[in-house]
Amino acid sequence: MTLSGKTPVVEGEADFHYPAAGKPLKTWYKITGDLSSGVPPLIVLHGGPGAGATSYDPFVDLTVKYSIPIILYEQVGCGRSTHLRDKADAGIEFWNDGLYVAELESLIAHLKLGEYDVLGHCKLYFSF
Numbered sequence: 464m465t466l467s468g469k470t471p472v473v474e475g476e477a478d479f480h481y482p483a484a485g486k487p488l489k490t491w492y493k494i495t496g497d498l499s500s501g502v503p504p505l506i507v508l509h510g511g512p513g514a515g516a517t518s519y520d521p522f523v524d525l526t527v528k529y530s531i532p533i534i535l536y537e538q539v540g541c542g543r544s545t546h547l548r549d550k551a552d553a554g555i556e557f558w559n560d561g562l563y564v565a566e567l568e569s570l571i572a573h574l575k576l577g578e579y580d581v582l583g584h585c586k587l588y589f590s591f
Contacts, residue, residue: 470526471497477573479539479566483557484547490570491543495523496532503578504532508567510585515542519584534579536570538563 472495479488493516498504507519516535525531537544539562550557571579 470495470523476544477570479545479569481539481562481565483562484539484545484550486545488539488545488547488566490536490539490545490566490573492534492536492570492574494532494534494574496526496530498532498574498576500530500532502530502532503580504534504576505580505582506534506536506567506571508581508583509535509537509541514585517542534570534574539566 472493474491474493476489476491479490481488494504496502496504505522505525507516507522509516509519516537519535522533522535526533539545540547540550540558567581
């Protein structure tokens, strides 16, 4: 698939082994641009839990304008990645920074990235 006829777009799944999950996991990702271009890619971390990556599609403008490859992915439990309904009530013992750091490291290894930038974003809504 290509964007605007010339920018490559690749979607895939990366295996993610996390013993506490009790089963094999998959992390869905989308790469816009060319990882072999020599330009460090930007990995965009979505908010959550549960937000997904679709709202970050406008970041592909960075690929079109500046040839920066963009990597969007959805954390386990979100979007097109493995859902863990049996862990829904597991709390902080399972759903914690360690899980998400391990997943990001697993994706980086899967994509064989040496150099990259990371951008994280989350909207918090409070109602009083």
